Every structure is written in C-alpha cells, then in structure tokens.
Amino acid sequence: MNKKAAIAAVIALTSILGACEAPQSVDLILTDARVYHADQHDSLSSTLVIDNGRILAAGDASLLELFEGPTRALQGRLVLPGFHDAHTHLIYGGRQLMQCDLSGLVSIVAIQSKLADCDSALDPEEWLLGGGWNLSLFPDANPNRSMLDAINPDRATVLVGEDGHSTWASSRALALAGITAETPNPPDGVIERDASGRPSGTLRETAQNLVHAYAPAMLVDDVLIGAERAIQMAHQFGITSAIDAATTTEDIEIYEQLKASGALTLRMVLAITMNDPGLGIGSRADIDVSKRGNVEALRTDAAKIFVDGVLEGETAALIEPYDSHAGGHGHLHLDDDELFALVASLHGESVQVMFHAIGDLGVRKALDAVEFAIAEHGPNDARHHISHLQLVDPADRVRFQTLNVTANMQSLWAMPDTYITDINLPAVGEHRVNAMYPFGSLARAGARLAAGSDWSVSSMNPFLAIETAVTRQDATGQIEGALNPAEAITLAEAVRAHTAHGAYLMHQDTEVGELSEGMLADLIVVDQDIFAIPLQDLSETKVLLTLVGAAVVFEREEAGTNG
Template structure:
C-alpha cells in the first residue's frame, strides 16, 4: 500500500465518523436581527447578510435581503448576538495543538502543587512507554527551570519529557537522561543550553537546539497519530470561530496531512503555511534536499484550502534562558545579549534570495536585537529588489526598540502579536523582570505604539504555546491584564488589577480588524475573506453576544455559536 493510499484509508474512517452539522438543502442563508460587524468602513449599519452558493451576495437592508434571498434560504435570527467575519489566526501550530488536545496538557495548572498533581494523574492512567506532557509553565520554577529531584519525585520508573509552554525548552527525568546519554561530559550544542549545577552536571532542562538531545530518543509519531491530531485540531478551530490560520512552521509530514485532509473534505479551515527553513542544523524539519524540493514545488503542493507560500526563519530564542537577542545586555550575572541564529550577512542574503523567488518570509523574533536584525534584512532585500507586495511578517515581538517602531510601516512588514502574553504574569514578573529590568518590561508587546507608528498589526495565538481562543487575546489587548482573574470584577475593580503598561492598550475595533480584514490581507487572501462584503467567501461566525455592548473584562466569556466556511455550517454550539 502506498503512503497516499494509507492516508486515504485512515481518513475514510474519520469521514464516516463525522455527523453532518446541517441538513439544510441549499446552504443558502440570511442572517438578520443582530449587530453585523463587517470589518470595513460602512456608512449605514447593515441589517442582514445574504449567503448563496458559498458567497456573500448582500450586506445591507433587510428589505433588499428579502428580495434577493432564494426561496429555500434559511433565515437565522441573531437578535442580541453579533455576526462578523471568521477569525484569522496569524500564528498557529496545528499538529502541536492537536497533540495537546489528545495528550496530557498541563497549561491550565494554576500553581506548582496542582501542576504536580495533574502530571501524576496523567501518568497514572497511561501504558505508554514514555510519559510526555505539554504546556509546562516555567514561571513556577527558577531561572534554570525544573530540576531532577522534582521530576524524579513525579516518576522515576519511566522516561518522562515535559514540554515547556513557550516551545523552547523541555525538561526530562533521570531515566530519560540516561536513555539520551546526557552526562556531565555532554557538549552543549550550538545555539542550545543544557542547564547545569555548579559542578557542571545536567539538571534536567534543555533549551533551544539542546532539545534535540532528548527528542531523538522519544518515539516518533505515526501517520495515524498525525492525522488524528490534525483532524481534532481543525475541529477545535471551527469551535472557536477560526476560519483561516497561518501555520507557522511546517515540514513534509505536515504538508502530507493537510493535503490529505483537504482531499477528503475534512480541512474545514483555510491554512496558509510557512515551510521550515531547511539549510543548516537549527530549527529544521526536513533535509536540505527535501526543503529545496518542497520550496520549488510549493505551488503544486498547495490545494484549495492549503497554501504553501512562505518560509519560516527563527531569528533568535526567548527571554527565558536568555537566548533572545537584545540590543542592550541582560542584567543577570552571565550578562551577554543573547543569540542571533544567523549572522547579519547570511540573513540579508537569505531574505533577499527568498524574496527574489516571490516567497513571503515569516519570522520568529522575541528580543529587540532579533527584531532589529530581521528588519535590517528586510531593508537589505528592499534595496536589492525594490518594493514588493510579499507582506513579510515578524511574529512575537516581546521587545521592539522604540527606534525601530517606524520601520515596520516604512518596510511594509507586518507586526504579528500574540496579545494574550501582554499581561504581568509569572513568566514576565518571575522570569523576565530579573534579567531585563522594569524599563524593558514596560516596553513589552507595544501594540498601541506600533499602531500609532502606522504599522500593520495582526493577531495570532501561537497555539499550542497558548490558548487558541481569539476572544481571550482580544480582551488582553484591551486591558493588558489577567483575562480570567477579572471576569467577576466591576469596572472600578478591573482598574485596580495588575496591568502591563496601560498606555499600550488598544480598542476593540483595532483588534477585531487584526483578526479579520488585516489578518486576511497578511495571508494574501483579502480578495476572498476578511470582511463581510458582497462577492467574498461566506466565512463568518455568530457570537453569543455583541462585543461592542460587552464589558471588556467579559469579552473572553463570549462564545461562538456558529461557524460558516464557504457558506457551510462547520460548527454549531450544542
């Protein structure tokens, strides 16, 4: 049996297990009665949206909707609710998100004690040879991360691997350490960190490229595993109103799964994907030859709902472990300014080469030094090639030097924020503050400053690193505080809650556009999605409440009631 036949057989079983969401014959709809948010400038507030054959045919008066609607159209009364374009998540990892949903995920543990109990509970009910968990909160530990005594106390019989929720470190117990042959004599890989004690002995946490020392002995996921994880992840996106998403780091295995899901009619979300850069030894998913082949064949590998059109570059690491590149040094005893993955000359050449091939460059940069380095590379490419419309992106942007704010607009670079991180949580206050100082903490995630500087901003979750729910991120962007702790507070009480730099708060319309019209533009699909406009695809959602009539601290409690893709109902709240 060929690889494609195997994929088809696996998916066929999944297809037969899906219960149709709607028995409505024509898939023609009229939505009326609620607040219709179009994500574009309108003179009058629309009263109705008409959908026919997967496209929006009318946004406007109810009278005209009655005239244009087909005789068998279903009329959906959304009184008290809100109709809007589907969310565009500008940064996800579909397979990793599915892995969290189908495995042991501890991201919601509120403290170390409950984290420990959650892990013990997960591991007591599994017969798997390895104990693996996702979403470890490093904010519960010191600068060196989890250490062997704590991990061995959880389990000392089987190999255990805990993936940190930032995606840039893993922690392993002594059994796993022995299997991976990590000892005091193990050399630290280039651009990696092996946390050690005063005698040089590894203490259990591996960062960046050092993670590969453990990953190489962990059992590989099977084809069936990957298909199952992806299908579960897509359903979760549907549930949260996400109709388009940018998968920020894919390789050949991910591409096979996306193509197969779309072939079987199971890819009920539009995916634009960034191929993992494949030259060198860091952050790669395929061999250099396979990378070059995939890049050359990107158009042929794309499908109706899956587009392979970008390349992902990691410019630096993260502040935890001091691998993010900074303009000014860290304040820790070690000092230093972090690490750039590539020399400036190499990065300039790489970005220019990709841009010359019409490839959108999608990047990870956390520190202000990393951000400046990739901006310099984009500037070098523009000087070499002239202006392009590739809509390059820099994702994360925890720190941007103020001198660089204006360069995003000047270079046409998209600022891709994970707004859910813009609050004074244990990561920032316990791990980041001691090594960068309060002045830089107050500059973190400068969304309002970037808007004021004329930058194009989009919103992404970085799921499974953090919550997939766009409404949670939108609330944090508006308030810059804990979106769970403020649920039951009055407006006056909300203002007393710890906040990360109030001056960086933005308004609701700014964030809704970041997740709709601007998100679609950044994905090169603004002619098809992102606004409720006649002629565009009917990718839209119905929310349980009107966000503009909801207190900001309650936005995260609003639910998606219906999700439509191409006019077909792909999710309906039970």
C-alpha cells in the first residue's frame, strides 16, 4: 500500500469511529483557509491536517471533529504549495550580498555613489569586489575603466555584471592581472577594447577569469554568512526548494557545511557546472545520481552546460546574424561534437542536464544534443531542461514536448525594459524582439513550463515573476507597455510552473509541489487571494508564513492566530 492510500485508509477508519472515539492528536491544523492544492483538478479546501511533517487530511471544517492539536485559524487567507526556484545562484548571490552590491541601482550616478561609499570603507591595499551592475545603463553594455579610476585610481576594482557574463575592472586591476593591448582574447571570451586597442575595462565570458584569478578569495565564514542570508531571503519569498544553476566544487563544500550546521532549510538540487563561462567550474566526479528523489538529501544529480552567451555582449548564438555593425552569429561554447558527446555521456548515466541557452541557435543545439543522446541511449527519467529561452525558433517549440525537455523560464525578463529596448533592439531588430520569451507559444505547443528567478541576476520574488508572466508588463509599474502580450501564460500555468513543475524537475513531485494527502507539508500562507485580484496587483502579494516539512522557516506577525 502506498503512502497516500495508507493515509486515506486512516482517515476513512477515523471517520467511522469518530462518533465513539476521541479525536486523533496531530502536530498542526490549518483552518479557516483557502487552500489551493495545485493538483490536476485545481482543488480547493479550507482545512489541512498535518502530522509527522506530512499532510494527513484536507477538507472542510468537519475535520476539526476528527483531529485535535495546535491550530492556526488563517482568517480566509490563501495557502499555496511552497515555491520552487528552478534556477538560482544562492552561493554566488550570497557572496554578492557580502560585497559591494550594485543590484537594483537604476542610474550611473547611483552606481558611482555606491562605489564611492564602498571604496571609502576599505583599506588602501584592499580590492573593491562586488557586482550586480545593470548592463543596459552603459552604451553597448560596455562600461569603461575610467569611471572606476575616477573614484580611486589606485584601487583594484572588479565588479561582475548582473548577468554574470560580464566583468568591469579598473585600470589597477587590469594591470595587476597583466591584461594589456597585447593580451589576446581567450577561447570563448572577449576583452572589450577602446579605439586604440587598449582594454576598455569590460571582460566577457571566459575573459573574466583573467582578472578573477588575481582577486582575493572571500573568507569561508563570510561565504557562509552570505549563503545563510540568501536562504532566509528565499523563505521570505515563499521558496522551499531550489536548483542551484551553476555549482562549482567549492560551492558544494559550502552547501555541505550549511547542511551539517542545520542552516540549509531549502530542499536543493545542485547542477554541477561542466564548462566554464567565466565564473568557475565543477567536476564530473561531483555528480551523484544515487540520492535522486531523496528530499532530505543535498542532491548533486544534475549537470549544467552553457551552450551560448548573452545578447548583451552579442555572445548568444543566433540562427540569423546580429543586426549590429559587428554582425556575426554569436558564440557557441562547445562545437557539435563536444556538446553532443557530453550530453550523450551524461544522459547515458541518467544525469539531468540543465542548459543555458539564450539565442535561437543555442536552444536548437541544446535540443539537438538531447535528441542525439536519446538516439544513442534511449529515453530515461533524467528530465533535462533549458533555461532562459529568449529566442526560440518556431520550428523548435514543439520539440520540447517531443523530447520531454522542460522550458525553464525566467519570466521576470519578459517585459520591455532597457535591456530589450536599448541593447537587444539595435542588436537583433524589431522582428526578433517581437518574438522574445515565447512562453505562451511553448505552452500551447505542449511544453512543460518551470520557473526560476536566476537570482542574483534578477529579483528572487516569485510574485514579481508571476505577474510579469501573465501580463508581460513591468510589475513595478515604472516601465510602460508590454512585451509580446500574446506570449502571456495563465495564472494557473504560472503558479504550476513555480510549484508542481519545479518539483518535477527536482525529481520530488511525489513528495512536494502540491498540497495533497500524503505529501510533505511544504507550504506558504499569503496575504491576499491571488486568484481573486487584478493581475496587476499580483506582485504586491506578501508571504506571511513558510513551512518546510511543517517546520516554520519564516513568519510575519500577521500570519494567523494560534488556537
């Protein structure tokens, strides 16, 4: 008898004997709620009974006659499954929190002011390290070293862009790293140069390694502090499970320390980086599929492959050439033989492959590689997925369903921000901008949609992403217009992408992702019913309570009354 059937039998027996026996004691009862189960039927209930970390029963208030225990009356508030962030960078983002954090700054003046403050807090010989700067604020996404030199000409400053594919360095940092006009571009990397051929200060892809190799490493204790802050931020946003989308060998050691100390309260799958875009790499030996599906374990059963770069540096791989003066088709990090052999080898060992693919050629190559791997080894339950999907050729959209490849969307990007209007539009033209982030078309073609934030590239808040997914507008209201509104998805699809489909990607869909009897009690309580408000108000939703296996990992004061 399986877990759900056993629990159903207990409930049935309890109902029969309820008239003559005392109520069954349980760990927690949530009542006076609107529980959205996120199952295939979009079921609703008002009461959840939780025991031993699992949902024992779901129904109406009559369950209160059958069970007793600590009770929270939620005053009609909405209960959802805990969110899955299917693409995040918790260790990397945690480091950024501990450095000079430029994320969210929307002007060059604001960046200069923040950098001046960070500089003044350092000793003369210290490096100024940080990240999160907005590429779209600078012409051609190419900030110059002179701006950093003006703040402090003697400071070695190294700042990673918010996309993780570009680094901005001062003249002092470039000199210490030995990067000069004579330094050639490394394989898969670009040193941006001024008119005289000297490095301008921006390094793309693997060229970032040239300066990062000389920058001092952060102390392990500080990395741990940053990671713990990131985990708490995730719980504040209702995230209970996550996929680390580019894990290095050093990152695994940090996660293991967090797990041992009890600080890792997220369910995690780590996608081990197989090829280096400029910020570190893992090892094939780090991958272990033996713990797949064990929700209590730290799992390393996935691999990450960067197929191409990004449109902002014109390194994303396109079927048709760029419209800019530079032209070209962008860059593939691996040739067909290398990519196909690597994916086939991983697939043959049932390793899940998580692809980074921005351009339509990059997406096609990822799909081609999966198709080749299946032809070589047959289908299995690896559950491969492709992230970003800024451009997907119409001919390739149906292939996601055919090959059982999940579309891992970062829907917060699907609105007409300055990245789209100021950088992407001149580079690829209006016809391709009007086809960007085709999530609606992918869903209509039968693709399974999962959702990830790509934090710290963009906000970790799922409700910002959900609103953008269903409106294709800026959820903050600061930017007018919509990006390809025909590519919007429904609210139910967006919620499922953040819950059940994320659980599917993590091979834990029999345990979490919906609020059904027998499932683990990973859930959130929010302050408004997202199914009963205007779509433009979705991003205002606040998480009041987050439970992981029924344990409280985040709570606001107004979460509900205890009984």
